[in-house]
Amino acid sequence: MITVEHLTKRYGAFTALDDVSFESRPGRVTGFLGPNGAGKTTAMRVVTGLTPASAGTATVLGRPYATLPNPGRHVGVLLDASAQHAGRTGREVLTLAAILTGVDRRRVDAMLELVGLTEKEAARRVRNYSLGMRQRLGIAQALLPDPEVLVLDEPANGLDPAGIRWMRDLLAGFAARGGTVLLSSHLLNEIERVADDIIVIGNGRVVAQGTTTELLAGAGTRVASVDDSALAAALEADGVTVAPLATGGLRADTDPDTVGRLALRAGVALRELRGGDERGLEEMFLELTASSAREGVAA
Numbered sequence: 001m002i003t004v005e006h007l008t009k010r011y012g013a014f015t016a017l018d019d020v021s022f023e024s025r026p027g028r029v030t031g032f033l034g035p036n037g038a039g040k041t042t043a044m045r046v047v048t049g050l051t052p053a054s055a056g057t058a059t060v061l062g063r064p065y066a067t068l069p070n071p072g073r074h075v076g077v078l079l080d081a082s083a084q085h086a087g088r089t090g091r092e093v094l095t096l097a098a099i100l101t102g103v104d105r106r107r108v109d110a111m112l113e114l115v116g117l118t119e120k121e122a123a124r125r126v127r128n129y130s131l132g133m134r135q136r137l138g139i140a141q142a143l144l145p146d147p148e149v150l151v152l153d154e155p156a157n158g159l160d161p162a163g164i165r166w167m168r169d170l171l172a173g174f175a176a177r178g179g180t181v182l183l184s185s186h187l188l189n190e191i192e193r194v195a196d197d198i199i200v201i202g203n204g205r206v207v208a209q210g211t212t213t214e215l216l217a218g219a220g221t222r223v224a225s226v227d228d229s230a231l232a233a234a235l236e237a238d239g240v241t242v243a244p245l246a247t248g249g250l251r252a253d254t255d256p257d258t259v260g261r262l263a264l265r266a267g268v269a270l271r272e273l274r275g276g277d278e279r280g281l282e283e284m285f286l287e288l289t290a291s292s293a294r295e296g297v298a299a
């Protein structure tokens, strides 16, 4: 369990996190989603005791990370896969981590096999690893102590499609055995496939959170027609809230059946009609975070 309450982090006059609260529960994968610079890494660094909070609290397994007895045994962390000592081999990195946290060294081989690093690759120095191999090594290190909690910052970065699928299955299995997983990504489709719960962060603030199913359902209906203003008027006349989409068309705060029925009654031909699906959630993500996205800032 990870509990973050009213967390604020300031760097001088800049507020990187502004009153952020969320939970990452056992048995579930929680996706932490936001555009570049939203504050995901900062929040994870506070959760794992690497950065002090300016205000608010973050606890892991009921206590601040730094006060956990041997936190390395309970919490697997992958924040920056490139931060490994470049001169060590993959095997050395894991063996050292095992010694430091008091883990049986025999787990090193099991972890190398689990993340798909071969004997030969494990004997190579990390400086010669590809990004994906570093990421796999980082995941192996996070899993080494057989932790109850995993905190992973952009773990899919650099992984090939087969690697991404492998990781998804791995995290789902970890959560199914009762583990807590908090993972971040700036890619919606990566998160929505693996996460049970999603926290959307933009500009240091939580802009939406809930179960993935809830958020998908809450995405409403996306509709495009030959005459969107006539359609919007017909929907609004029936009490449906309508918002124009930046990408064209409208988002209606109701189900597709209702939109179709009202469009038919108004005699407006539809070009597109879809319920709360991937694209719906993507629209919502883009809209919710638009003000904090780089493109939004530059505009």
Ligand SMILES: Nc1ncnc2c1ncn2[C@@H]1O[C@H](COP(=O)(O)OP(=O)(O)OP(=O)(O)O)[C@@H](O)[C@H]1O
Pocket: 011, 014, 016, 034, 035, 036, 037, 038, 039, 040, 041, 042, 043, 186
């Ligand atoms: N040590 C620091 N000093 C000053 N500003 C910082 C510091 N660390 C982070 N920031 C700023 O805080 C904001 C949030 O950064 P953070 O790394 O948490 O974002 P992120 O959501 O993880 O982004 P990305 O997806 O690009 O990794 C950014 O504007 C960043 O420049």
